[in-house]
Amino acid sequence: MFRHSQLESVKAWLEHPASAALPRHARIQRAIRQMILDGALGPGKPLPASRALAVSLGVSRDTVEAAYTQLHAEGFIERQVGRGSFVAEGPGFSPGTSQPPPCGPLSAVVPSLSRRGMAMVAGGGVRESAHPRPFAPGVPETRSFPLPLWDRLQRQIVKESGTRALLHGDPQGMEPLRRAIADYVNLERGARATPDRVLVLTSAQQAMLLCATVLLDPGERIFVEDPAYYGARRAFEAAGLECVPVPVDGQGITVGPILSAPHQARALCLTPSHQFPTGATLTLERRLALIDWAQRQQAWIIEDDYDSEFHYAGKPTACVQGLDPYGRTIYVGTFTKSVFPGLRIGYAVLPPQLVQPMTIARTLQDGHTAPLAQLTLARFMEGGHFGAYVRSMRSLYAQRLDILSGLLRRHLSGIVEPRLPVGGLQMPCMLTPEISESGTVQAARRAGVELLGLSGLYADRQQPERSGFLMGFAAYTATEMEEAVRAVAPVLRGRGLRHSPPSR
Structure with missing residues (x-):
């Protein structure tokens, strides 16, 4: 029969949210397997009778039998007619050979990565939002x-x-x-x-x-x-x-x-x-x-x-x-x-x-x-549908670019200098020297507006004359852009975003 702590460990697997998607027999099977891997159940150790364990766990006997059957198929336990179920002698697991958490993912384990893997992680990947907000760049219109x-x-x-x-x-x-x-x-x-x-x-x-x-x-x-x-x-x-x-x-x-x-x-x-x-x-x-x-x-x-x-x-x-x-x-x-x-x-x-x-x-x-x-x-x-669609989007995007540049001139004149591109889905905008780019991007995000800072796209990021951001315009209607500009305008005019003057 299990010790009290071992029985509680199995119950924890049954009740833990991380295993909620698994059927009950699989939760029991994995709990017992983990105790074997950890050495808590050594070779030859008898397991509780399926009926007794079912009563202790509050499940049907068939559920425990299904768990035991899977453990036997995987080679973790041996089943002897008339005697019961025992931890298999073959694996030879010992305490300390495996130290994962009682259940759930091995989130605390630090992986050993290759240099290439470390470079991928250090770069942060390239993530595109499934629900982009104005003015996330590079996003096309899809509603049309x-x-x-x-x-x-x-x-x-x-x-x-x-x-x-x-x-x-x-x-x-x-x-x-x-x-x-x-x-x-x-x-x-x-x-x-x-x-x-x-x-x-x-x-x-x-x-x-x-x-x-x-x-x-x-x-x-x-x-x-x-x-x-x-x-x-x-x-x-x-x-x-x-x-x-x-x-x-x-x-x-x-x-x-x-x-x-x-x-x-x-x-x-x-x-x-x-x-x-x-x-x-x-x-x-x-x-x-x-x-x-x-x-x-x-x-x-x-x-x-x-x-x-x-x-x-x-x-x-x-x-x-x-x-x-x-x-x-x-x-x-x-x-x-x-x-x-x-x-x-x-x-x-x-x-x-x-x-x-x-x-x-x-x-x-x-x-x-x-x-x-x-x-x-x-x-x-x-x-010919692709060509027709591109032509219609080209006309729509040109209109939206014009609308966005007009909104910036109306609401952010003297703070933001838009640089109209000859094409593309986003417009670079330069900030006046006294405005903090990082502070602007962070504050805009809190206001529900996405801006991509320009300085982070340079190899040398410490260049004040490069301070600015990209504004995507293709995916957003005139109303959406106006609302977003109105939301971000007070942010850019806020005194808290201005660089501190140099000390004398």
């Missing part, structure tokens, strides 16, 4: 998406494909979608793409990780824009790469630091269409200079064209990949911004020699992207 049309197209695919749409897909991506992507980037972005050079992925972030792990070894260097998108930088650092920051000005990434030290890094990641977060567009002269550098050094250019569909001033510049005759550029795109975030489809247009190794590497990550979503998106693009 034509869901009935999407549903109709998906039902067409299911009717035509049947259960084939439920099977594993091609790791490189379904051919109809690869063909639609190639046609789109060739026409709209001036790319050099064919369906056999397109790799369909779950996100642009996955493309960054693939590039980092397939093209470079841990410890090697990659040039990155400064400031830069935090997700790309963290992906490279998590892969063990050293990011070399290169300053950005009004014409995009500066090429001087790269050309003056051409061997310093074997790859470059850039956002030439709308630099994140400044919104600058990389000039043609600089694009050609970087293409020449990549060819001479046999380096790689990773072109993140994350939201080029939304260009509001003039014609968008042709992508770097389309200007590169040497095949040193990897073009990365995503439908997260142009369709909807939950779609989870991105892609890369690869040089021919990288298609096979990148596809193989992709199979080791997540195998493939869901075929049904791919085929539905392909039908959405083939029918």
Whole structure:
């Protein structure tokens, strides 16, 4: 028979909220198993009769029998007809060999991580809110998406494909979608793409990780824009790469630091269409200079064209990949911004020699992207619906950008300087020198408004002239933006957010 403390331990498993989702027999089985692992029940120790234990615990005998049966199947106990149940002799557990808590997760155990794992944790990951508030950047409008049309197209695919749409897909991506992507980037972005050079992925972030792990070894260097998108930088650092920051000005990434030290890094990641977060567009002269550098050094250019569909001033510049005759550029795109975030489809247009190794590497990550979503998106693009939707969103976003800039001029003149971008889903805003960026961001969050501070996107965060924040505008109506600006205006005008004057 159990000692009183052992019986209480089993009762604790039965009543603990952490095990509430488990059936009763599983809770009893795990409690006894843990006592065996801890050495509290040694080899050969008899267990209470199932009827007696059932009475003590207030459960049915069948519940205890089910627990004993599972423990026997796992090799923790032996059952002898006419004698009862005993802790198995084989495992040889002893006190002190296992010290987990009585029940619940092993939350107190400090994990032993690899250097790459520690880099991932230190970076903090990239988290997107399921319910973004104004003015979270990078969030598209989803309430206007034509869901009935999407549903109709998906039902067409299911009717035509049947259960084939439920099977594993091609790791490189379904051919109809690869063909639609190639046609789109060739026409709209001036790319050099064919369906056999397109790799369909779950996100642009996955493309960054693939590039980092397939093209470079841990410890090697990659040039990155400064400031830069935090997700790309963290992906490279998590892969063990050293990011070399290169300053950005009004014409995009500066090429001087790269050309003056051409061997310093074997790859470059850039956002030439709308630099994140400044919104600058990389000039043609600089694009050609970087293409020449990549060819001479046999380096790689990773072109993140994350939201080029939304260009509001003039014609968008042709992508770097389309200007590169040497095949040193990897073009990365995503439908997260142009369709909807939950779609989870991105892609890369690869040089021919990288298609096979990148596809193989992709199979080791997540195998493939869901075929049904791919085929539905392909039908959405083939029918002209994607182009029509992007055009309507481009017009809507331009209106919302104009509304937001007007609201800032009306309510925050003299405190915030908006810098209208030529495209994209967010607008950089600079703070006057006496206003604290971190204090503003924290106070705005308490007021229900999300602002992304700019200084944290720089390699050197101690630059007062870089103080400001990003304001996303694409996903929010005029009313929502006005309410949010009115909520944050008193925060920015509050004396408590001003830097203390220097002591004399």
